[in-house]
Amino acid sequence: QVSVLYFARSAELAGLRCETLRVPRQVTSLQLWEEIVRVHPRLAVIRDQVVFAVRQEYVLLGDQLLLLQPGDEVAIIPPISGG
Amino acid sequence: MDESEDVPKDFIKLKSEKLSVDEVSELVVSPYCGAVSLFIGTTRNNFEGKKVIHLEYEAYTSMAESEIKKICRDVRQKWPSIKHIAVHHRLGVVPITEASVIIAVSSPHRAESLEAVTYCINTLKASVPIWKKEIYEDEYSWKENKECFWTNSEK
Numbered sequence: 001q002v003s004v005l006y007f008a009r010s011a012e013l014a015g016l017r018c019e020t021l022r023v024p025r026q027v028t029s030l031q032l033w034e035e036i037v038r039v040h041p042r043l044a045v046i047r048d049q050v051v052f053a054v055r056q057e058y059v060l061l062g063d064q065l066l067l068l069q070p071g072d073e074v075a076i077i078p079p080i081s082g083g
Numbered sequence: 084m085d086e087s088e089d090v091p092k093d094f095i096k097l098k099s100e101k102l103s104v105d106e107v108s109e110l111v112v113s114p115y116c117g118a119v120s121l122f123i124g125t126t127r128n129n130f131e132g133k134k135v136i137h138l139e140y141e142a143y144t145s146m147a148e149s150e151i152k153k154i155c156r157d158v159r160q161k162w163p164s165i166k167h168i169a170v171h172h173r174l175g176v177v178p179i180t181e182a183s184v185i186i187a188v189s190s191p192h193r194a195e196s197l198e199a200v201t202y203c204i205n206t207l208k209a210s211v212p213i214w215k216k217e218i219y220e221d222e223y224s225w226k227e228n229k230e231c232f233w234t235n236s237e238k
Contacts, residue, residue, distance in 0.1 A: 007143055008214035009225045051233045053212065056146040060233060075143055075212070079227035079234045082140070082147070082172065082213030083124050083184050083204055 002068055004036060005075040010050060014040040014076075025068055029059045032066060032074065043076070051077045089115070093155040094169035095148055097213075102171050107185045111167035116189040120196035122204050124184040126177050133219045138177045143212040147172070150211045154203055158188070161202065162195040170203065172213060183215070205230060 004021050006014045023035055029052055037043050052059040053075040054066055068074075094110045108119055126138045155168045166189045177183045186203045190196040209230035217224050227234060 005143065007141060007212070008216070049227075049234060053143065053146055056149055058210075058233070075146070077143070077212055078214065078225065079231045080208075080210075080212055081215040081226035081228050081231075082142070082211045083208040083228070 001070050002072045002074050005073060007076065008078045009046060010043060010076040010078050013042040013046065015042075023068060027066055027068065028062070029054075029064045029066055030061050033061050036076070046078060049079050053077050091159065091165065092167050093152060094167065094171075095151045095155070096171045097142055097144055097147060097174055098171070099173065099175040102173050102182045102185050104182070104185060107169045107171050107187045110169040111187045111189040113166045113189050116166050116191055116196075118191070118193035118196045119187055119189045120193065120200040122184070122186040122200045123182050124204070125182050126179050128179045130217055130219075130224075135179065136218045136220065137179060138183065139216040139218060140172070140174045140177060140183060141214050141216075142172070142174055144174075147211050147213050151207065154206050154210070157206070158199045158202060162190065162199050164192070164195050165190050165199055168199070168203070170207070172207075172211075174213075 001020050001022050004019055006017050011017050023032060055072055108121060111119055128135050151170050158168060159165055169187045172184045186200050188196040188199045208228040209232050215226045217226055
């Protein structure tokens with residue numbers, strides 16, 4: 001079970017900022033995205049623009065294998081605009 | 084002179100109150116430094132002909148602070164003479180002309196702090212998880228920095 005955090009446009013599309021999701025311990029970042037889109041189909045439109053932050057490190061959507069621990073934080077990161 | 088004046092410090096703050104240039108520059112002033120360089124990011128009142136009413140910022144706060152800390156660490160590696168670094172970013176509603184970010188860096192001579200401030204703001208825009216929403220009269224828009232390292236604007 002991981003904590004999924006939604007920000008900016010992804011929070012608007014998902015309709016929430018935070019939830020716990022049950023996901024496999026070993027999963028590629030793309031598979032994790034697909035799990036999340038299953039729960040929140042409206043997120044599909046931003047697939048090409050987002051990355052993840054897993055335990056506060058950026059991860060691109062792709063084949064990278066994630067080893068998730070219970071309670072890990074996974075954030076959906078739309079294109080940033082700080083500064 | 085107090086021994087603790089020697090220790091270089093990073094001052095990182097994300098806050099919803101109005102930012103103060105005086106406060107941020109005073110954080111980095113040091114008797115060992117002849118230069119304090121500053122960047123202030125302010126909010127413009129227009130974008131592509133649309134009137135901007137105000138900006139709203141949100142952040143993945145814990146990660147934003149750690150990414151800014153990484154930037155400070157990189158600055159100290161590139162410019163070892165840098166003394167203090169302060170990065171204050173505002174969150175929530177920011178009215179037009181008010182500052183959304185203030186970066187101040189002190190160093191013994193001016194070249195290093197001027198370069199370091201430029202590096203800080205450019206890298207912040209590329210890597211710190213903070214988002215800006217521009218509110219217009221009839222609509223709003225989530226902005227995207229061209230520096231954002233994962234968006235391919237040529238798509």
